[in-house]
Amino acid sequence: MARRRTPWATVWIILATAAVAPSQHHKPEDRHHWWNLGQNELVAALNVRDNWNVAKNVVFFLGDGLGITANTAARIFKGQKLGRNGEEGYLAWERFPNAALLKTYNVDKQVPDSAATATAFLCGVKGNFYTLGVDQSVTKGNCSASKNPAFRVTSILHWAQEAGKDTGIVTNTRITHATPAAAYAHTAHRDWECDSALGEEGAGCKDIADQLVTDLPGKNIKVILGGGRQALGASRGASLNSTCFRKDGRNLTREWLNDKLSRGHSARYVTTLGEMEKVRAHDTDYLLGLFDDSHMPYEVDRLVGSSGSPSLRDMTIKALRLLKKSEKGFFLLVEGGRIDHALHDNIPHRAMEEIVAMDAAVAAALREVDLEETLLVVSADHSHVMTINGYPDRGNDILGITGELSKVDGLPYTTLMFTNGPGYNYTVDRYQVRRHDPRLVNTKHIDYRSQAAVPTPAMEETHGGEDVALWAIGPMAHLFHRTHEQNYVAHAMAYSACIGPSQNRCGRPSHATFTKRPSPTRKLPVHSPRTAALSTAAGSGTAVQLPGALPKFPTLSPVLQQLLNDNEQKIVTSLGLESVKSFSATEDVRQLLGRNVLLPHGG
Incomplete structure (x- = not known):
């Protein structure tokens, strides 16, 4: 039987994971290791070629609160879960060929919130704190201004639909929460998720859930997966203070389903992993999955099994398989939203688990798409005030204690701490303020709250104002290349796909390949x-x-770059993804392919 040719995306994943996989021992690397690593990285950089293809598809992963500090800590955490030191590893997106920094401030705030930042990177325009899908003319709570069409802005999801592409949203927060809502809603207050939240200030405005189901572009989104049944009037559980109750008696999930069926489409509404898994892509036009009344559970709390809820990876795969049917391509937004919630509560262990779960979702997406026609972007909306401090030894547990003692109070401290938040724990002994001794508790516990300098109530640690990182691969990924304003992201993605503001002005220069x-x-x-x-x-x-x-899109390994055309299938099938350790060393390739191969730099 003929063997199916391995998709280029699959080969790229193997290169990205294999070429950089850290060794599983803990002894210090010698000078030759660092020299060869540097030379190989240099050759790989010299071999990079820009990909000027038009992106048929765009996939945007957003880690809510995934600042650079959290990203670094999660990289170490991921490696340590595998029994390694951790520092030498990578998250899936960190091997993408292009990276940039984004300035996250709002029009009216030095440190931003998630609503205005989402408006920036999805709609291409910066707005005010707490506002969604509107420009600077609308301030927080100004209902009348938000209804003015002149002050509303459209998103890249809307632009994709106008170009005939299918669209989808995946999140583990409420589907009406800030990040996903910026893709389809226009409101002066991000908390106006259902009608009962409008109050006097929002009287006369349409709530976010209503806009999702009855307005464009929300009603034409093909795949919607996340939490938030209560805001849509479809609660299945007890009342929760953190949710939004409909007082108009409407069940918007039923309205959503009726709308699709009345238009002659096949549609499914699901509430469990088992129900979602039964949905077949080839005979489903629209899929709405709401897996909790409010936010979906943290990954560590998720009920595994058919009656439980899907992971971010599960939802991403399902969304991609439905959207890939579109002949004109698709736009998909995937949010790892609960990173933000764990950091707001000063609980780094939960945040690290959420980032690793998003890492798994990105890796799964890479296996599902063709990177020659799909732009894949990973970024964050804002940072948090967590810091990695002290001088812990190499390989020290990222959730542990640094080993240093303060010269003032004689107590140790954890590597991860916060400048503000509910993790403060101080007592006063006469006129001296004392903090708790972290040696007396398990700092690695899933619910351990790291110490914070300035006290706040639970869940009210603040965002950080520093720049966030962005990583990109695929057509026009090289447009992300320096420090950008956050709203630039929407413009670059649109140019890649020739949609929205770039629909009639996305010509490539004469030197494009x-x-x-x-x-x-x-x-x-x-x-x-x-x-x-x-x-x-x-x-x-x-x-x-x-x-x-x-030539195909360049790889990260110069050795494989030389051999890929002749040996692609052999490389993929010989060892498989999990057992490959390194394709960046000459000897490894010799052993794999049985032939003499030299690195381009002569090493």
């Missing part, structure tokens, strides 16, 4: 003299026949 032959031609509008060389005739909208048989 393409790795995927269009079928049969791809329309690329020409909008400047620089791009005229691409066209077969002058004028906007000229049909451009992109060259075929060009």
Whole structure:
């Protein structure tokens, strides 16, 4: 039987994980290790080529609160869960070929909230604190201003629908929460998730859940997976203070289903992992999955099994398999939203588990998509005030104690701490303030609250104001290359896919190279003299026949770069993803392929 050719995305995953997999011993690396590592990284960087393809698909992963400090801690945590030191490893997105920094401030705030930041990276316009899908003309709570069409802004999800693409949202928060809501809603207050939350201030405005089900673009989103049944009037459990109750008596999940069926579509509403797994992509047009009354459980609390709720990875895979049916492509937003909640409560262990769960979702997405036609972006909306401090030894448990004693109070301290939050724990002895001794508790416990300097109530640790990182791979990923304003993200993604503001002005320059032959031609509008060389005739909208048989998208391993064309299938099938340790060393490739191979730099 003929063997199916391995998708390029799968090969890239193997390269990304194999070439950088840390060794499982704890002895210090010698100078040759660092020299070879540096040389290999240099050669890989010199081999990078920009991918100018038009992105048929765009997948945007958003780690809510995934600041650089949290990202670093999670990288170490991930490695230590595997029995390694941790520092030398990587999260899946950290091996993407392009990275940038984003400035996260709001129009009116130096340190942002998730609603205004989501408006920036999804709609391309910065707005005010706590507002969604509106520009700077609308301030927090100004209902009348938010109803003015001139002050509303549309999202990349909306632009994708206008271009005929399918769209989806996946989150483990409420589907009406700040990040997902920015994709479809326009409101002066992010908390107006259901009608009872509007109060006098929001009287006359439409709540977020209502907008999702009855307005564009919400009603045309093909896949919606997350929490938040209560805001849609479909509660299945006891009342919770953190949720939003509908007082109008409407069940918006029933309205959603009736709307799809009345338009002749096949649609499913599911509430458990088992129900979601039974949904077949080929005969389902629309899927709504709400797996909790409020936010979905933390990953460590999630009930595993058919009656439980899906993981972020499960939902991502299901969404991609439904959306990949679209001939014109798709846009998918995936939010790891509970990272933020754990950090707000000064509980780093839960936050680390959430980041690792998002890491698994990104890795799964890479296996599902073709990176030659899919732009995949990973970023954060804002940071938190957690810090990695002290001088812990290499490989010290990231959730543990540094080993240093304070020269003031003689007590040790944990590696992860917060500048504010509910983790404060102080007593006063006469006129001296004393903090608790972390040696007396289990700092690795899933609910241990790290110490904080400034006290706040539970769940009220604040965001941080520093820049956040962004990683990208796929068509036009090189547009992310320096420190950008956060609203730039929407513009770059739209240009990659030639949608929204770039629908008629996304021509590629004459030096552009393409790795995927269009079928049969791809329309690329020409909008400047620089791009005229691409066209077969002058004028906007000229049909451009992109060259075929060009080198595939560059890998991270120079050794594999030389051998990939002849040995791609052999590499993939010989060892498999889990057993591969390194393709960056000559000897490893010799052993695998049985032939003499030299690194390009002669090493």
